[in-house]
Amino acid sequence: MQFLEESHGCSGWNGEMAGRIRAFDWSRTELGALGSWSKSLSSSVQLMLASPLPMVMLWGPSGYMIYNDAYSAFAGGRHPYLLGSPVELGWPEVAEFNRHVVDTCLAGGTLSYRNKELVLLRDGIPEEVWLDLYYSPVSNDDGRPAGVMAMVVETTERVNSERRRQAAEDAYRADNERVRLALNAGALLGSFVWDVKTDVLSADERFARTFYFPPGQDLNHLSQEEAERRIHPDDLAWVRERVRLSVETGEAYNAEYRILRPDGSYLWVLASGCCEFNAQGEAFRFPGVLIDIHERKIAEESLLRFTRNLEQRVAEEVEARLAAEEQLRQSQKLEAIGGLTGGVAHDFNNLLQVIAGNLHLLARHEPGNANVQRRVAASIAAVERGAKLSSQLLAFARRQPLSPAVVTLRQIFDGLAELLQRALGETVQVHMSAPEDAWAVFVDGNQLENAILNLAINARDALQGEGTIELSAENIVLAPGFCMGKGIVPGEFVRVSVTDNGIGMPSEVLAQVFEPFFTTKADGQGTGLGLSMVFGFVKQSGGHIEIDSEVGQGTRAQLYFPRTLRSTPVETPDSDVQQQGGHERILVVEDNDAVRVSVVELLRDEGYQIVTANNGDMAMQMLLEGVAVDLIFTDVVMPGLIKSSDLAAWAKVQEPPVAVLFTSGHTRDIISRNHQLSPDTHLLSKPYSAEALTRRVRAVLNG
The missing domain is CATH 3.40.50.2300 (Response regulator)
Structure with a gap:
């Protein structure tokens, strides 16, 4: 083997990838053992390993990957697993593109791309990247194309930099347009140019008058210190920071500040400009203009003073913020509990599936054994109870898979009427109301029915088996103050209310109603997951839920779902299809x-x-x-x-x-x-x- 490696030049391979290539078991691939490689393949690999640019060899019809150290950095987390892997398996998200490359080059063609945009998975997340790609065929010892040599240079940063440059140019053009408008409106107070290299400020006469320079002052050598002394002390640091940022980044310069007048008053101005750079990327010239914005700023300050005098408004804002913070703390607590319960439910479901699958197989294999069938049935019933518990945990944790559709609450109420009456009993009356023009919502209809049923059963228990439950829906527009801290945005919603005049709840019980396994019922009469499941479903559907209750006055649960403008799908009748068995x-x-x-x-x-x-x-x-x-x-x-x-x-x-x-x-x-x-x-x-x-x-x- 050593002789073969030396004869093919493998002993001259250097670098980390050279060691990995020599250590890889190539006999498992179509290339065969390393010692049997052709001279052309070995010499091509040696050339590739010596290159400082990212290069990869795709050998054979399957495109087995051999690459150098620079390419391993580009591969990221996929290295070293790409080595010896077919290219379509190594990069499945661009498999079709790589298939075209291999087929073209093995047919003797070449390909090249400049700033080719691809979407690659990096750390499992799709990411847009831009690449310069060069592909050429590599012949075997018989002179026929047997592989592809690819050079890969990532240009993502260069493309993004060009986009940023274009955005800066657009901003600069916008500034010029603003100056043109200011000139047309007569609001221009002067123009200036700062020579960054020599630190010399020059300006026109209007600029000098605005800053009250002495008459006869040389306009080509104005004192920057004198100009800065005229700027309001509270604004000076801000102006200097904006200038520094423009010089260092090329960002457009816009700064509003006040200039001291001889009578002691201040004039509001807007300084606008942009730093210019030479071919070496060094700042050398900084032109700009001064615009009068005094009337606008005075109007803004008047409005601000008026707003500050509204003490009642401020008090209401503080109160709303405190309520929102409390709501946020409660949501964060429930979110933390939900993360834990969701993980437990996932592992629990896998265990239940193993048990359920084997129970069903046991029942099939012992059809005539009554004892086995009875015990299997009892065990499957226990599995189903465990599955229901797990489903409730996932619902609270907002991790249950939903199948949302466009529905109206009138449709939901019509489907629930008979079921509610059977579930609640004849001694409890349910009054339903929904507007004819009820807005549509985009939710999982089955889960919404379950949520309403859960709330209705809780209301029945609060009525102690006799009384009336009000179930209503209404269109409502929520204001920003109401939505603060609730995880919803202001706008059009449908509110579903379930109201009873039962025994009610004290405040300490009301504060815990959404927590999983919290219940006031006797042992064996409830899991404490009903309201938790409703809470998780509503939040997962982009809505909000609130419960108000007073001891002896009853309870009202309100569910808010955002209105949807999607069109209602046309229902098609289910066709009769075969439900069991097959040969596929x-x-x-x-x-x-x-x-x-x-x-x-x-x-x-x-x-x-x-x-x-x-x-x-x-x-x-x-x-x-x-x-x-x-x-x-x-x-x-x-x-x-x-x-x-x-x-x-x-x-x-x-x-x-x-x-x-x-x-x-x-x-x-x-x-x-x-x-x-x-x-x-x-x-x-x-x-x-x-x-x-x-x-x-x-x-x-x-x-």
């Missing part, structure tokens, strides 16, 4: 071994063909190597470079597209925004039953 091939991607085993057995029992991968990296490699599947059933949160969202993006651009069904106990917003799913995203939440699994798989395949 499904790729199951799941890093939890116990969950994966149970899912595979459940799906195989239904007749599906199954292939598996224990993470996204393995799944993507299988798909790029040509494994054909009809559906990707993938966990949302997995280790590795390739995320479930990357698999979905790949599936969407195939022809025809490959169906994707996600599963998770907690999406962590990888496939959603604020845990709100888009209409074309399908999610099966853990834990799920065998029936739910087969029904959802069939529905996604049919869709």
Whole structure:
């Protein structure tokens, strides 16, 4: 081996990447062992390693990556995992672009791009970058193109710098326009030029008169100290800071300040200009103008004095701010508790899924054993109770996946009427009211119904089983003062109110009603998660909730949801589709071994063909190597470079597209925004039953 390496020039490779290339097991790739490399490949690699510019070799049809030290810095967190990896697997977000590069160069062509804009994942976050890219073919020993030599120079900073320069030019043109307008309006008080290199100030006669320089003063050599003595002491530091900033950064100079008159009064002026730089980037000239803004500033000061006299307004503002701060402290406390409960619920759901999957398999394998069936049924019922508890925790933590749609409260009330009457009993009356022109809201209708039902049941308990509950909705416009500290913006909202005249709550109980597991009910009569779940749902939907209560006077809960201007979707009747079984091939991607085993057995029992991968990296490699599947059933949160969202993006651009069904106990917003799913995203939440699994798989395949 040593002889072969020396004969190919490998012993002359220097640097960190040279060591990594020699240590890599290339026999696992199409390139073969290092000692068997062709002379052309070895010499090309040696040339690349000696280059100070970022360079990468893409060898063979798969584009196996070999790169130098400079390129490893560009690769960031993907180094050293890119070494020996096919380029489409190493950079999946630009796989199509790299495929075109390899195909073109292996056909003998060359490519070059200046400031090519690409979106790359850096630390898992999409980021716009600009690159100079140069691609040329590399021949093998037979003279045929066998690889691609790529030079990659990132120009992102240069592009951004050019944009900043253009913005500065635009600002400078805006300043010139303002000067033109000032000249037309007769508000110009003079112009000046400061020679930065010689520190000499020159100006026109109007400027000299404004600063009250002595008559006969040489206008080409004005005293800067004399001019500064005329500036109000409170404004002088600010003026100097604006000048310094303009000289150091090139930012347009705009400073409002006061000039002392001989009678002791002050004149408000606006000094406007821009520092000019020579070819070496050194400040050398600073021209500007002086504009009269005295009348405007006097009007502003009059308005300010008027506002300061409104003591009652100030008192109300202070009171509102204190209330907002208290609201913020409460929200921060609930947010901290929510983060903890959300994490616990996620891990709990994975455990429940393992238990549920194996229970369903046990029931299928022992159909005639009554004892087994009875005990399995009891265990599954316990799993379902645990799943409900976990769902409530996720709802409070604002991490439940929502499927929002455009609805009106009249629609919600119409659907709830019968259910509420059955849930509350005949001795409790419910009065519902909503305007004919009720505004639409964009929320998850099922979760909104659950929230109203929870509040109504609490109201029934407060009535001690007999009385009347008022359920109403109204259009309302919220003012800025009301919204302060509540996490919502002023504007149009729909307010839903649930009111009873029951026993009410003391202030110490009211302060804790949204905290999870807090309840005033007897043991076994409530989990203390009902109001917590309502709170989390409303906040996750971009709304706000308030509860007012007095002992002996009753309770009123008010939910605020922002109005939506989206159009109401046209409902289409569901077509009859096959719900169970099939022969399609499904790729199951799941890093939890116990969950994966149970899912595979459940799906195989239904007749599906199954292939598996224990993470996204393995799944993507299988798909790029040509494994054909009809559906990707993938966990949302997995280790590795390739995320479930990357698999979905790949599936969407195939022809025809490959169906994707996600599963998770907690999406962590990888496939959603604020845990709100888009209409074309399908999610099966853990834990799920065998029936739910087969029904959802069939529905996604049919869709």
